[in-house]
Amino acid sequence: xxxxxxxxxxxxxxxxxxxxxxxxxxxxxxxxxxxxxxxxxxxxxxxxxxxxxxxxxxxxxxxxxxxxxxxxxxxxxxxxxxxxxxxxxxxxxxxxxxxxxxxxxxxxxxxxxxxxxxxxxxxxxxxxxxxxxxxxxxxxxxxxxxxxxxxxxxxxxxxxxxxxxxxxxxxxxxxxxxxxxxxxxxxxxxxxxxxxxxxxxxxxxxxxxxxxxxxxxxxxxxxxxxxxxxxxxxxxxxxxxxxxxxxxxxxxxxxxxxxxxxxxxxxxxxxxxxxxxxxxxxxxxxxxxxxxxxxxxxxxxxxxxxxxxxxxxxxxxxxxx
Numbered sequence: 001x002x003x004x005x006x007x008x009x010x011x012x013x014x015x016x017x018x019x020x021x022x023x024x025x026x027x028x029x030x031x032x033x034x035x036x037x038x039x040x041x042x043x044x045x046x047x048x049x050x051x052x053x054x055x056x057x058x059x060x061x062x063x064x065x066x067x068x069x070x071x072x073x074x075x076x077x078x079x080x081x082x083x084x085x086x087x088x089x090x091x092x093x094x095x096x097x098x099x100x101x102x103x104x105x106x107x108x109x110x111x112x113x114x115x116x117x118x119x120x121x122x123x124x125x126x127x128x129x130x131x132x133x134x135x136x137x138x139x140x141x142x143x144x145x146x147x148x149x150x151x152x153x154x155x156x157x158x159x160x161x162x163x164x165x166x167x168x169x170x171x172x173x174x175x176x177x178x179x180x181x182x183x184x185x186x187x188x189x190x191x192x193x194x195x196x197x198x199x200x201x202x203x204x205x206x207x208x209x210x211x212x213x214x215x216x217x218x219x220x221x222x223x224x225x226x227x228x229x230x231x232x233x234x235x236x237x238x239x240x241x242x243x244x245x246x247x248x249x250x251x252x253x254x255x256x257x258x259x260x261x262x263x264x265x266x267x268x269x270x271x272x273x274x275x276x277x278x279x280x281x282x283x284x285x286x287x288x289x290x291x292x293x294x295x296x297x298x299x300x301x302x303x304x305x306x307x308x309x310x311x312x313x314x315x316x317x318x319x320x321x
Contacts, residue, residue: 009075010104012066013082016097018303019089021159021275023065025250026085028207030078032067062097075103093279094303124166128192133220144195147220148186161275164299164306165248166192168272171297172308173197177243180204180264182234182257187214189246190227202240204232235260246272251280255287262291265311270296274306281305 011032015023024035069078079101089096121131123143131137133149169189173179175197181190184203193201205211211231218224232238234257235245245261247254254273261271271293276284284307285295293309300306 008105009069009071009073010066011069011075011078011082012064012102013086014062014064014098014100015086016095017061017063018095018277020063020065021161021304022089022092022094022250022277023086026082027065027067030067030081030085031069031073035068036066038064038066061095071105079103093277124163125170127170128166128195130188133217144192145221146188146191146195148188148191148217149220160301160304161248161306162188164301164304165189165246165272165274167299168274168297168306168308169193169196169244169246172244172270172272175199178202178240180235180238180240180242180245182232182245182247183210183249183253184214184229185210185248187217187227187229189248190214190229191218191221191224193244193246194221194224194226198244199226201227202238202242203227203229204234204238205229206231206233235264238264240264241266243269244272245270246274248274251276251284254284258287258291258293262293262311267311267313269311271309271311272306273309274304276305276307278303278305 011027013023013027020037024037027035069075082101086096086099121129121135121137123129127142127144128146129137129139129143130146130148133147137145139145166189169192173193173196177193177198179190179193179198179201181187181193181201181203184190184205187203190201190203203214205214208231211229215229218227218229234247234253238260242264243266245265247257247261254276258271265271271288273284273288284305288295288307288309293311294315295307296310297308298305299308
């Protein structure tokens with residue numbers, strides 16, 4: 001049997017950096033089979049990092065988000081669906097700038113190489129470094145390596161919402177915990193939890209492709225047999241008691257898991273929620289407070305927020321306690 005050569009349709013949206021996560025999600029929802037992000041901020045302070053000289057890039061608040069669709073899909077209909085979704089972004093309080101959209105066709109090998117060029121090793125926290133699976137990387141002592149192949153582009157780990165989730169996991173994990181990762185995407189938070197000492201991790205995602213990509217990434221990293229990935233709609237039907245629940249998804253979805261999270265988190269346990277745009281912060285806080293949680297930590301990067309809640313009767317360590 002001969003090799004089949006696939007064609008891909010490349011579609012690029014130029015938009016303000018604030019809308020990165022929302023537009024990436026929109027492209028995945030419309031059937032994208034891979035996303036690459038070009039951001040001039042990625043080059044700030046990067047001279048000579050990993051032995052490479054980076055180009056002199058003019059700084060801009062605008063970024064380019066490129067998505068890839070199989071040629072069997074109707075690209076004109078996809079454009080209409082994207083335009084409709086883009087028109088709603090300002091209603092979420094997101095800065096968009098002057099949006100532009102362009103497309104072209106690519107062969108399979110061009111698609112594979114195109115998105116890889118945007119993805120370099122990245123030291124995310126003091127201990128955690130995310131490394132593309134195809135890269136040779138020499139780890140320093142005590143550096144914990146997360147190998148990732150985003151594949152269908154469910155998060156490379158460098159977006160502010162993911163970074164803050166990783167910081168939060170470092171903050172609360174001490175070793176031996178049971179963790180639930182809701183909307184696992186690339187599996188990055190589950191892998192990090194294992195590296196940070198969690199005993200058992202249960203990862204769920206509504207999207208079957210994300211479940212497969214997460215499993216593939218977990219298998220790239222040795223010693224991850226303690227991570228169990230399955231399809232699941234938030235925490236519906238889950239009966240596992242957890243020390244920590246982490247969810248890095250959009251605010252409008254987060255508010256639907258707080259009651260189940262409170263049911264499953266052990267006393268003195270934590271709920272980490274990220275992916276919260278500033279305009280939706282009060283909505284998420286209200287849902288978590290109503291469920292019975294207390295806020296322990298609030299992190300912000302740009303317009304994005306991450307929250308660490310605790311299930312406790314001892315209010316001495318929580319905000320306002």
